[in-house]
Amino acid sequence: xxxxxxxxxxxxxxxxxxxxxxxxxxxxxxxxxxxxxxxxxxxxxxxxxxxxxxxxxxxxxxxxxxxxxxxxxxxxxxxxxxxxxxxxxxxxxxxxxxxxxxxxxxxxxxxxxxxxxxxxxxxxxxxxxxxxxxxxxxxxxxxxx
Numbered sequence: 001x002x003x004x005x006x007x008x009x010x011x012x013x014x015x016x017x018x019x020x021x022x023x024x025x026x027x028x029x030x031x032x033x034x035x036x037x038x039x040x041x042x043x044x045x046x047x048x049x050x051x052x053x054x055x056x057x058x059x060x061x062x063x064x065x066x067x068x069x070x071x072x073x074x075x076x077x078x079x080x081x082x083x084x085x086x087x088x089x090x091x092x093x094x095x096x097x098x099x100x101x102x103x104x105x106x107x108x109x110x111x112x113x114x115x116x117x118x119x120x121x122x123x124x125x126x127x128x129x130x131x132x133x134x135x136x137x138x139x140x141x142x143x144x145x
Contacts, residue, residue: 022086029072029080031090035097037070037077042098 029037044062048055055062067073084091 022083024083025076025079027076027079028083029076031084031094032097033070034080034084035094035101037066037072038094039098039101040066040069042102 041062044066048062063074067077084094
C-alpha cells in the first residue's frame with residue numbers, strides 16, 4: 001500500500017510538471033525565428049565585446065538593430081523569451097539551433113584560415129630565394145705545382 005501511494009504521488013508530480021506555467025503571449029515569436037534572433041544577438045554581442053569603437057563610429061545600437069532587423073519590439077522579444085524559458089525542452093531546442101549555426105560559422109572560418117595558410121605556403125615555395133648574404137666572385141681553382 002505504501003508503494004502504491006508513492007507511485008501515485010510520483011505520477012501526479014510528473015504530470016503536474018507538464019502544465020504550462022506561462023501562457024503563450026499573443027504575439028509569440030516562432031521557435032525558428034527566435035533561434036535566428038538569438039543567433040544574431042550572439043553575433044552582435046561578440047561584436048560589441050571586440051569592436052566597440054566600430055559600433056560607436058557607425059552609431060549602431062545592438063538591441064535596436066536586432067529589433068529592427070526582425071521586425072519585433074522589445075516587449076515581444078521579452079515575452080517570447082520568458083515563455084520559451086518556462087519550457088526548458090523547447091528553449092533547449094532553440095539554443096541547440098543557435099549553437100549549430102555558430103559551430104557552422106566557426107568551421108567556415110577555420111576552413112578559410114586553413115586554405116589561406118596553404119596558399120601562403122605555396123606562394124613561399126614559388127618565390128625565388130634571395131642570396132643577399134652570399135657573394136660569389138670567381139670560382140676557386142686548385143693550385144697546380
